[in-house]
Amino acid sequence: MSRVLEPVSVGTVSLAALATAAWLDLATSDAERAAASTGLGTATALPGLLLAAASVVVLLARPRDTVGRLLGAVALVWTVDGALDSWISYSLANGLPGTDLAYWFVARVGALLLSGLVALLLLYPTGRLLTGTWRTAATGVVLASLALPVMLLLAPDSVVFAAGEPVGSTEVVPFPWSDDTAEAMLRGAQVLTLGSVVAAVGLVWARHRQAAAAERTQLRWLLWAGIMCVLMVLAAVTLAVGGAVTTVLLDLAVAALAVSVAIGLLRPGLGDVDALVAWTLTTAVVAAIVVAVDLAVLAAGTALLGDRLDQRDVTLVVLVLAIVVYGPLRAWLGGLVHRLLLGRRSDRYGAVSALAARLETIGTVDEQLPALASAVADTFKVRHVRVEVITPDGGLLSASHGTPPAEVQEIDIAYQDERIGRLVLPAQGYRSMLSPRDQGLLVDLVRQAAVAIRARLLATELQESRERLVLGREDDRRRIRRDLHDGLGPALGGVALRLQAAGNAIEADPDRARELVAVARTEVGEALDDVRRLVHDLRPPALDDLGLEAAVRQQAERVRSEVDVSVRADGTTGLPAAVEVAAYRIVSEALTNVVKHAGASHVDVCLEAGPAALTVVVADDGRGIAEDVTAGVGLLSLRERAEELGGRCEVVCPEGGGTTVRAVLPYGGHVTDTGHDDEGATR
Numbered sequence: 001m002s003r004v005l006e007p008v009s010v011g012t013v014s015l016a017a018l019a020t021a022a023w024l025d026l027a028t029s030d031a032e033r034a035a036a037s038t039g040l041g042t043a044t045a046l047p048g049l050l051l052a053a054a055s056v057v058v059l060l061a062r063p064r065d066t067v068g069r070l071l072g073a074v075a076l077v078w079t080v081d082g083a084l085d086s087w088i089s090y091s092l093a094n095g096l097p098g099t100d101l102a103y104w105f106v107a108r109v110g111a112l113l114l115s116g117l118v119a120l121l122l123l124y125p126t127g128r129l130l131t132g133t134w135r136t137a138a139t140g141v142v143l144a145s146l147a148l149p150v151m152l153l154l155a156p157d158s159v160v161f162a163a164g165e166p167v168g169s170t171e172v173v174p175f176p177w178s179d180d181t182a183e184a185m186l187r188g189a190q191v192l193t194l195g196s197v198v199a200a201v202g203l204v205w206a207r208h209r210q211a212a213a214a215e216r217t218q219l220r221w222l223l224w225a226g227i228m229c230v231l232m233v234l235a236a237v238t239l240a241v242g243g244a245v246t247t248v249l250l251d252l253a254v255a256a257l258a259v260s261v262a263i264g265l266l267r268p269g270l271g272d273v274d275a276l277v278a279w280t281l282t283t284a285v286v287a288a289i290v291v292a293v294d295l296a297v298l299a300a301g302t303a304l305l306g307d308r309l310d311q312r313d314v315t316l317v318v319l320v321l322a323i324v325v326y327g328p329l330r331a332w333l334g335g336l337v338h339r340l341l342l343g344r345r346s347d348r349y350g351a352v353s354a355l356a357a358r359l360e361t362i363g364t365v366d367e368q369l370p371a372l373a374s375a376v377a378d379t380f381k382v383r384h385v386r387v388e389v390i391t392p393d394g395g396l397l398s399a400s401h402g403t404p405p406a407e408v409q410e411i412d413i414a415y416q417d418e419r420i421g422r423l424v425l426p427a428q429g430y431r432s433m434l435s436p437r438d439q440g441l442l443v444d445l446v447r448q449a450a451v452a453i454r455a456r457l458l459a460t461e462l463q464e465s466r467e468r469l470v471l472g473r474e475d476d477r478r479r480i481r482r483d484l485h486d487g488l489g490p491a492l493g494g495v496a497l498r499l500q501a502a503g504n505a506i507e508a509d510p511d512r513a514r515e516l517v518a519v520a521r522t523e524v525g526e527a528l529d530d531v532r533r534l535v536h537d538l539r540p541p542a543l544d545d546l547g548l549e550a551a552v553r554q555q556a557e558r559v560r561s562e563v564d565v566s567v568r569a570d571g572t573t574g575l576p577a578a579v580e581v582a583a584y585r586i587v588s589e590a591l592t593n594v595v596k597h598a599g600a601s602h603v604d605v606c607l608e609a610g611p612a613a614l615t616v617v618v619a620d621d622g623r624g625i626a627e628d629v630t631a632g633v634g635l636l637s638l639r640e641r642a643e644e645l646g647g648r649c650e651v652v653c654p655e656g657g658g659t660t661v662r663a664v665l666p667y668g669g670h671v672t673d674t675g676h677d678d679e680g681a682t683r
Contacts, residue, residue, distance in 0.1 A: 007059035010072035014052035017079035018045040024086035028093060036089035037165045043247045045082025047254035051075035054258035061266050066127025067120065071261065074116035081110045092166060104170035107160050108152040114193050118145035121200035125218040125265055130207055141199045148186075148193035155182045201226070213409075220273045221264030224280060228256035231284050369399035377401045382426055389413070389421035465643060491527045495520045540584055548572045548580045552587050552605060562595045563620075564602045571609035576667045582641045583607060583616050583665060586649065589638055590618035590661045598622025598659060613647065613666040620660075624653035638663065 021041035033039065052075035058068035084102040091099045122129055122138050129138040152160060156175045159182045161167050175182050208219045232253035263270050354375070373385040384402035405426045413421040502516035532541070542551035549569035556565035575583075587605055594600050600622030608615045642649035642663045649663035 004060070006063070006069075007056040007072070010052050010059070010075060011056045014045075014049050014075050014079040017076075017083040018042065018049045021045045021079075021083040021086040024083070024090045028086065028089045032093040033089040035166070036092045037162070038085050038089045040247075041082040041084070041086025043082070043251075044085050045079040047251055048075045048078025048080075048082060050251070050255050050258045051078060054262040057262050058265050065265070067124050067261070067265060070116065070120055070123060071258075074113060074120070077109070077112055077116065081106055081113075099166075100168040100170055103161070103165075103167045104172075108170065108172075109149070111149040111152050111193070114197065115142075115145040115149055118142065118193075118196050118200045120261070121197075121204050121222075124204075124222055124261065125215060130203060130210075134203065134206055137199075138203055141196045141203065144192045144196040144199070146193075147189040147196075151186050151189035155186050159183050159186060214268065217268040217273065218264040220277065221260040221268060224273060224277050225257040225260035227277065227280055227284075228260075229253040231280070232256075369397060370401070373399050373401035376423065376425075384408075384424075384426050386424035387413075387421065388424070390419070461643075465640065468640065491523050491530070495523045495527070498523070540581070543577075543580050543584060548575060548583060549607065551584055552607065555584070555588050555591060556605060559591050559595050563600055565591070565605060566603070567605045567607075569607040572607050572614070575609060575614060578645060579614050579665045579667050582645055582647075583614055583663070585641055586616055586638050586661070586663050587618060594618070594620045594622065594659075598624075600658065613664050616661075616663040616665065618661040619658060621658040624657060624659050625651070 021044070025040050025042050051071050055068050055072035055075055058065055058071065062068060084105050088099055088102045088106065091097070091102065118141060122141065129135050153172055154175060156179060157167065157170055158179050160170070204219065204222065208216055211219060232249040235249050369387045369389060373387045376382070376387075377385045382402075384400070384404050386398060386400045386404070386408075388396055388398040390396060408424050408426060411423040411425065412419050413423060498516045498520040502513040502520070505516065506513040540551060542554055546554065549567070549572050552569070553567050556567050559565060572583075587607075591603065591605075594603055598620050600620035603618060603620045606615075606617040606619075608617075638651070638661060639649045642665060645665050645667075647663060647665045649661065651659065651661050653659055
C-alpha cells in the first residue's frame with residue numbers, strides 16, 4: 001500500500017493543481033490577468049503535470065527511487081506554482097484573501113525549479129552523487145544552485161517585484177542592507193544558479209566518462225532530452241512569436257525530458273538512442289537550413305518584386321521550397337551527420353559488402369586481419385580495434401588499428417560454434433556503446449571476416465599439410481631406397497655369392513660348402529627381418545593379421561605394465577585401410593604420451609564406427625596438460641593424421657582431470673562390414 005501511496009499522491013496533487021489553474025483561468029479575463037501582471041497558470045502547470053506523470057511511472061516500478069521522488073517534488077512545485085499564478089489574478093479581481101501568499105510563492109519559491117533541475121542532472125540515474133573528488137564538486141554545484149532561491153527569500157519586495165505590480169508585503173525577514181546591495185546580491189545569485197546548470201551538465205559528462213555500459217546508455221537518454229530542450233528554446237527565441245507557440249515549444253521540451261528520464265530509468269534498451277540523437281540533430285540542422293533558404297528566397301523576392309508578392313505567393317514559395325529542398329537535403333545531411341557521429345553502422349548492407357569486397361582482394365591472413373580491424377573502426381567510428389585469431393596449431397595472430405585505450409571490451413569471434421579469436425574495442429565513449437542493431441551488424445562483419453580468415457587459414461594449413469605429405473613421402477622413399485640399397489641389396493648379393501661359392505666347393509670341399517650355406521641361411525634370415533621391418537613401417541602387419549580391434553588391444557598389452565588400459569570397440573571391421581592405419585597410429589601415439597607424460601593409473605580406449613566416420617577416444621586420469629604448454633610433435637602428429645583423411649582430432653583436459661584425445665576419421669560411408677545397417681545401429 002505504501003509503495004502506491006506516494007506516486008498516487010504526486011499524481012493526484014499535480015492533476016488537482018492543473019485543474020484548479022484551468023478553472024481559475026477560465027473564470028478570469030485577459031484584462032484582469034494584465035492588471036495582476038500574470039499569465040495563464042494552466043500553461044505554467046502543464047509541464048509540471050508531465051513531470052508528475054514520469055514520476056508516477058518511475059515510482060510505481062521502483063518505489064522510493066531518489067530520481068523518481070525528485071521528479072515528483074519538482075512536479076509539485078511546478079503545478080502549484082501554476083495554480084497560484086492563476087489565483088493571483090482571480091483573487092485580485094474578486095477581492096479574495098491569499099494574494100500576498102500566492103505572490104510570495106510564485107516570485108520567491110518558483111526559482112527552486114532551477115535547483116531541482118540541477119539536482120536531477122547530478123543524481124540521474126543512480127540517485128547518488130559522483131564519487132571521489134567529483135563528489136566535492138557536485139556538492140558545490142548543488143549549493144550554488146540554491147543561491148538564487150535563498151536570495152529571493154531574503155530580498156525586499158522593492159527588488160523582487162517590478163514597479164507597479166499590485167502586491168502587498170511578502171518579505172519573510174527584513175533585509176539589513178540597501179536595495180542597491182540587495183539587487184547586486186540578487187544578480188550575483190542569478191549568475192551562480194545559472195552557472196550551476198552549466199556545471200551540472202559538465203558533471204553529467206564526467207559521470208558518462210566513468211560509467212559502466214548500462215549507465216552510459218541511461219545517460220544518453222538524458223543527452224537526447226537536453227538536445228531537445230536546447231532546440232526548443234532556440235526555436236522559441238529564433239521565431240520570437242511568443243504566446244501559445246512559445247508555450248507549446250517549452251512544453252515539448254519538458255515532455256521530452258519527462259519521457260527520456262522515465263525510459264532511461266526503467267527501459268534504457270527500448271530503442272536505439274544513438275540513432276535517435278543523430279536523427280534529432282539531423283532534423284534540427286535541416287530545419288534550420290530550410291528556414292534560412294526560405295527567408296533568403298523571400299527576402300530576394302521582396303527586394304525584386306516588392307508588393308507584388310502577396311500572401312498566397314509567399315505560401316506557395318515556402319511549400320515548393322519545403323518539397324524541393326527539405327527531402328533531399330534531409331536525406332543527405334542525415335547520412336552525413338550519422339556518419340560523422342557514429343560511422344556507417346546504419347548502412348548494414350553497405351558495411352558488410354564493402355568488407356567482403358575488401359577481403360576478396362587480400363591474399364594472406366596477415367593482410368586480412370588489419371583489413372578487418374580497419375573496417376570495424378571505420379564502420380563504428382571507434383578509435384581502437386584489435387583483432388586476434390587463433391591458428392590451427394594453437395598460436396595467435398593479431399592486428400591493431402589506432403591507439404589502445406585504458407579500458408577495453410572483448411567480443412569473441414566464432415566459426416561454426418568454434419571460438420577462433422576475439423575483437424577488442426574501447427569500453428568508454430559514446431561511440432563504443434553498441435545497440436542491439438549495432439551488435440547485429442558487428443556479428444555480421446565478424447562472421448563475414450571469420451569465414452574468409454578461416455578459409456585462408458585452412459587453405460594455408462592445407463598447403464602446409466600437402467608439403468609435409470610430399471616431404472614425408474619423399475623421406476619414406478629415400479629411407480626405403482637406402483634400406484634396400486645399403487642393407488637388403490648387399491645382403492642378398494652376399495647370399496648369392498656365398499651360394500655360388502658353396503656350389504663350386506660342394507664336390508671339392510663339402511664341409512666348406514655346408515659352412516657357406518649356413519652363413520647364407522643366416523644372412524637370408526636377417527634380410528627377412530629387414531623386409532618385415534619395412535613392411536611394418538608401411539602398414540602394421542597386425543592390422544592385416546589380427547584386425548584393428550585386436551591390433552589396438554595388442555598395443556594396450558604392450559603398455560599394461562605401466563598403466564591399466566581398457567579397450568572397447570564397436571563395428572571396426574571392414575574399415576578402409578587408411579582409416580585403420582590412422583586409428584592405430586593415433587592410439588599408439590596417445591598411449592605412448594600417457595606412459596611418458598601423464599602419470600595416469602588408467603586409460604580408456606574406445607573405437608566406435610558410425611555410418612560415415614570412425615570415432616577414436618583415448619581418455620586417461622592423469623595430470624592433464626598445463627595451459628602454458630606448447631603442443632609438441634606427438635600432439636601435432638595426432639592432428640595431422642586425422643586431417644589427412646579430412647577429419648579432426650582434439651586434445652582436451654576435462655574439469656575432472658586427465659586428458660582426452662578424440663579423433664573423428666571420416667570414410668564417406670564406405671564401410672563393407674555387414675554388421676551395420678544404413679542407420680549405423682549394431683545388429
